[in-house]
Amino acid sequence: MIDPRISIIDSRLKKVNNIIAVSSGKGGVGKSLVASTLALTLAKRDYKVGLFDLDFTSPSTHLILGIRETWPKEEKGIVPPEVYGLKYMSIIYYSGNKPSPLRGTEISNALVELLAITRWENLDFLVIDMPPGIGDATLDLLRLVKDIKFLIVTTSSRLAFETVKKLAILLKKLEIKIIGVIENMKMDDSDFIKDQIEEFGLSFLGKIPFDNRIEKVIGNVDMLLATVFAKKIRDIAPHLEKL
Amino acid sequence: MIDPRISIIDSRLKKVNNIIAVSSGKGGVGKSLVASTLALTLAKRDYKVGLFDLDFTSPSTHLILGIRETWPKEEKGIVPPEVYGLKYMSIIYYSGNKPSPLRGTEISNALVELLAITRWENLDFLVIDMPPGIGDATLDLLRLVKDIKFLIVTTSSRLAFETVKKLAILLKKLEIKIIGVIENMKMDDSDFIKDQIEEFGLSFLGKIPFDNRIEKVIGNVDMLLATVFAKKIRDIAPHLEKL
Amino acid sequence: MHEWALAEAVISTVSQIAEKEGFKQIIEVKIKVGELQQVELEILEYALSQLKTEKLEKTKFTMEKTKAKLKCRVCNHEWFFNRKKLSEKTAEAIHFVPEIVHTYIQCPKCGSPDFDIQEGRGVWLESIKGVK
Amino acid sequence: MHEWALAEAVISTVSQIAEKEGFKQIIEVKIKVGELQQVELEILEYALSQLKTEKLEKTKFTMEKTKAKLKCRVCNHEWFFNRKKLSEKTAEAIHFVPEIVHTYIQCPKCGSPDFDIQEGRGVWLESIKGVK
Numbered sequence: 230m231i232d233p234r235i236s237i238i239d240s241r242l243k244k245v246n247n248i249i250a251v252s253s254g255k256g257g258v259g260k261s262l263v264a265s266t267l268a269l270t271l272a273k274r275d276y277k278v279g280l281f282d283l284d285f286t287s288p289s290t291h292l293i294l295g296i297r298e299t300w301p302k303e304e305k306g307i308v309p310p311e312v313y314g315l316k317y318m319s320i321i322y323y324s325g326n327k328p329s330p331l332r333g334t335e336i337s338n339a340l341v342e343l344l345a346i347t348r349w350e351n352l353d354f355l356v357i358d359m360p361p362g363i364g365d366a367t368l369d370l371l372r373l374v375k376d377i378k379f380l381i382v383t384t385s386s387r388l389a390f391e392t393v394k395k396l397a398i399l400l401k402k403l404e405i406k407i408i409g410v411i412e413n414m415k416m417d418d419s420d421f422i423k424d425q426i427e428e429f430g431l432s433f434l435g436k437i438p439f440d441n442r443i444e445k446v447i448g449n450v451d452m453l454l455a456t457v458f459a460k461k462i463r464d465i466a467p468h469l470e471k472l
Numbered sequence: 473m474i475d476p477r478i479s480i481i482d483s484r485l486k487k488v489n490n491i492i493a494v495s496s497g498k499g500g501v502g503k504s505l506v507a508s509t510l511a512l513t514l515a516k517r518d519y520k521v522g523l524f525d526l527d528f529t530s531p532s533t534h535l536i537l538g539i540r541e542t543w544p545k546e547e548k549g550i551v552p553p554e555v556y557g558l559k560y561m562s563i564i565y566y567s568g569n570k571p572s573p574l575r576g577t578e579i580s581n582a583l584v585e586l587l588a589i590t591r592w593e594n595l596d597f598l599v600i601d602m603p604p605g606i607g608d609a610t611l612d613l614l615r616l617v618k619d620i621k622f623l624i625v626t627t628s629s630r631l632a633f634e635t636v637k638k639l640a641i642l643l644k645k646l647e648i649k650i651i652g653v654i655e656n657m658k659m660d661d662s663d664f665i666k667d668q669i670e671e672f673g674l675s676f677l678g679k680i681p682f683d684n685r686i687e688k689v690i691g692n693v694d695m696l697l698a699t700v701f702a703k704k705i706r707d708i709a710p711h712l713e714k715l
Numbered sequence: 716m717h718e719w720a721l722a723e724a725v726i727s728t729v730s731q732i733a734e735k736e737g738f739k740q741i742i743e744v745k746i747k748v749g750e751l752q753q754v755e756l757e758i759l760e761y762a763l764s765q766l767k768t769e770k771l772e773k774t775k776f777t778m779e780k781t782k783a784k785l786k787c788r789v790c791n792h793e794w795f796f797n798r799k800k801l802s803e804k805t806a807e808a809i810h811f812v813p814e815i816v817h818t819y820i821q822c823p824k825c826g827s828p829d830f831d832i833q834e835g836r837g838v839w840l841e842s843i844k845g846v847k
Numbered sequence: 848m849h850e851w852a853l854a855e856a857v858i859s860t861v862s863q864i865a866e867k868e869g870f871k872q873i874i875e876v877k878i879k880v881g882e883l884q885q886v887e888l889e890i891l892e893y894a895l896s897q898l899k900t901e902k903l904e905k906t907k908f909t910m911e912k913t914k915a916k917l918k919c920r921v922c923n924h925e926w927f928f929n930r931k932k933l934s935e936k937t938a939e940a941i942h943f944v945p946e947i948v949h950t951y952i953q954c955p956k957c958g959s960p961d962f963d964i965q966e967g968r969g970v971w972l973e974s975i976k977g978v979k
């Protein structure tokens with residue numbers, strides 16, 4: 230028995246110029262906040278941007294954007310609705326707020342399904358918010374999506390950085406493009422992570438300070454875009470425009 | 473073909489009095505730090521304690537404890553070495569610092585293998601450090617480990633709490649014991665999470681303040697046990713002693 | 716009508732195989748359609764007929780529905796998916812992403828959401844016959 | 848010698864099945880041992896002989912090694928696991944947790960660590976014969 234979905238994925242993404250997986254290995258480093266803010270920032274600069282939440286068991290981007298009551302159109306496939314200038318796709322359209330206890334094979338299968346039936350059409354950027362860990366979602370993107378590029382997020386903590394190093398080693402070995410590394414939730418001014426990243430041959434894209442007011446802007450896009458966090462993302466965005 | 477490993481797991485855990493999965497759904501909330509500190513704290517009180525790192529693709533507890541150059545003994549199975557008074561088991565004995573890109577089925581298989589061959593023997597507490605998400609590791613523990621109890625960690629952020637709620641809903645539905653919820657990295661004094669947890673019918677075990685000096689004690693057990701973080705865990709420990 | 720997208724996947728796969736095998740014409744394509752996804756056979760058929768390429772002009776598409784068999788990983792209980800028990804919205808969610816069934820359905824015997832979709836998920840190509 | 852632990856698992860499973868099927872004596876147990884895990888058959892055999900319960904007194908344990916077949920999920924290349932190419936330490940890690948092979952081995956054709964262990968992992972019970 231042959232799974233027909235695999236062969237169509239390529240053509241579904243043909244008109245997407247840059248596919249960017251915001252990834253880390255580690256959880257809670259700010260991947261979802263970076264992915265959301267980056268997608269919004271690029272959209273504000275008049276790029277056509279999609280945001281795809283691939284953290285199926287703990288999706289967050291819909292909370293960050295404050296999305297409600299939108300639903301994809303069904304038109305020769307699934308057409309992601311436009312929210313705040315983004316084509317937005319998430320499993321929450323289907324799971325709602327309910328738990329989705331999915332094993333890896335199921336995550337893989339759902340991911341293949343969504344890649345096969347979602348019509349992104351023309352996009353300059355498709356930003357993908359990745360789950361933590363190096364598991365099915367990451368391996369499937371590497372397997373199925375040509376020219377995927379990784380944007381890596383870490384914090385200053387060794388606990389995050391050791392995991393990020395593992396992800397970077399893996400991607401380098403597979404000759405996958407790593408756009409660079411963002412150091413998020415920074416509390417001091419040390420260059421420790423920056424130096425290590427550069428020694429490792431990767432681009433260091435910038436430091437984003439820890440900002441304890443961020444929680445108040447979760448769910449409000451305008452307020453989010455007015456934070457220091459968003460300003461730092463705007464400083465980083467040109468690295469992506471050059472791709 | 474029958475997998476013989478499943479049937480032995482029960483007897484491997486027979487002499488373990490309490491099996492506690494430190495879990496969250498969300499990554500980066502402090503599961504590993506809570507699990508490690510809790511295990512150390514219980515060991516200091518003369519309980520026999522094991523710590524099992526189940527975050528196979530991004531293990532952290534060996535970094536927190538500063539473990540090096542220990543190795544399990546092979547004796548009719550695998551006997552976890554004792555470190556800082558804990559029987560300690562982690563995949564890093566086998567993967568070292570190298571990336572372990574594992575899909576869910578592989579995580580599940582490795583988990584079953586380790587449960588089948590590890591000889592924990594007599595323990596008052598086996599603390600399990602869980603990976604983020606509700607995936608193979610969580611579902612396998614629910615499937616294979618009788619009387620498993622969950623200790624849930626959240627932060628004050630909606631992004632964490634919404635995920636934690638999903639985990640709690642799932643566990644409640646399955647009538648799995650939830651010891652309670654810890655609110656970690658607290659920045660203010662609000663009772664918002666506490667109130668919601670209690671409304672939901674769960675025990676709120678305590679607030680642990682955000683402490684930006686924690687990074688300096690990663691890898692040093694004595695210093696870790698001298699932090700406010702550890703003091704708060706000591707305040708919480710009696711909830712476990714009563715189990 | 717996201718059946719169209721699935722039909723495109725079928726046509727694309729069949730074309731690839733025809734290419735690889737050196738088929739000039741495809742005679743027959745057997746498709747299995749799992750009940751879990753509740754794909755409408757008529758729509759799928761219509762889409763296939765619209766999407767036909769040259770090599771597929773005379774192809775006979777046969778379609779067979781497979782019941783969706785679920786098996787609990789905790790208690791090994793086996794049962795069949797029953798769409799009628801579900802609300803319209805839930806059925807539709809499963810129609811798009813069949814794995815979402817784990818959000819809405821539990822093992823009728825032990826209550827676990829940890830079950831395997833053993834058969835009857837999605838669209839599969841069973842066999843392809845062609846002439847060289 | 849963690850083969851002992853695996854032998855215990857075999858004995859425990861066989862005993863459970865004997866109980867369920869109402870066997871008084873187990874005549875034969877066929878075991879497949881995957882090469883990936885590099886289990887030593889002699890040690891496994893010795894452990895089984897030591898662990899025998901009453902019902903297992905006369906049981907013939909037959910053991911067969913299966914080659915470890917790996918298949919790349921990216922390029923579909925298939926190949927066999929070759930222990931000789933590995934260091935002592937790596938082989939030992941795979942001996943304990945076979946999945947760790949993904950840390951140390953990549954597809955020889957495309958370099959991916961994303962491959963499937965199709966056959967030859969761990970210890971399996973193929974069949975059990977008994978008398979009631």
Ligand SMILES: Nc1ncnc2c1ncn2[C@@H]1O[C@H](COP(=O)(O)OP(=O)(O)O)[C@@H](O)[C@H]1O
Pocket residue numbers: 253255256257258259260261262263289413414415437438439440441443444458499500629630631632
């Ligand atoms: N620069 C920052 N300052 C303060 N809090 C932050 C910052 N970046 C992220 N956070 C918070 O940290 C938590 C984890 O962020 P999130 O984007 O969900 O991470 P991930 O997707 O990696 O799990 C969230 O509560 C988020 O609001």
Ligand SMILES: Nc1ncnc2c1ncn2[C@@H]1O[C@H](COP(=O)(O)OP(=O)(O)O)[C@@H](O)[C@H]1O
Pocket residue numbers: 256257386387388389496498499500501502503504505506532656657658680681682683684686687701
């Ligand atoms: N109370 C706290 N104050 C400050 N930092 C903390 C606190 N608890 C955890 N951390 C830090 O937060 C990060 C995530 O903690 P970790 O235990 O790895 O979380 P998880 O296991 O949930 O991913 C680590 O860098 C850790 O040192």
Ligand SMILES: [Mg+2]
Pocket residue numbers: 242243244245246247376
């Ligand atoms: Mg492209």
Ligand SMILES: [Mg+2]
Pocket residue numbers: 260261262284289358359360
């Ligand atoms: Mg996230």
Ligand SMILES: [Mg+2]
Pocket residue numbers: 485486487488489490619
């Ligand atoms: Mg017990």
Ligand SMILES: [Mg+2]
Pocket residue numbers: 503504505527532601602603
């Ligand atoms: Mg952790």
Ligand code: NI
Pocket residue numbers: 303716717718810
């Ligand atoms: Ni449809």
Ligand code: NI
Pocket residue numbers: 546848849850942
């Ligand atoms: Ni051994």
Ligand SMILES: [Zn+2]
Pocket residue numbers: 787788789790791792822823824825826827
């Ligand atoms: Zn069941």
Ligand SMILES: [Zn+2]
Pocket residue numbers: 919920921922923924954955956957958959
């Ligand atoms: Zn390959």
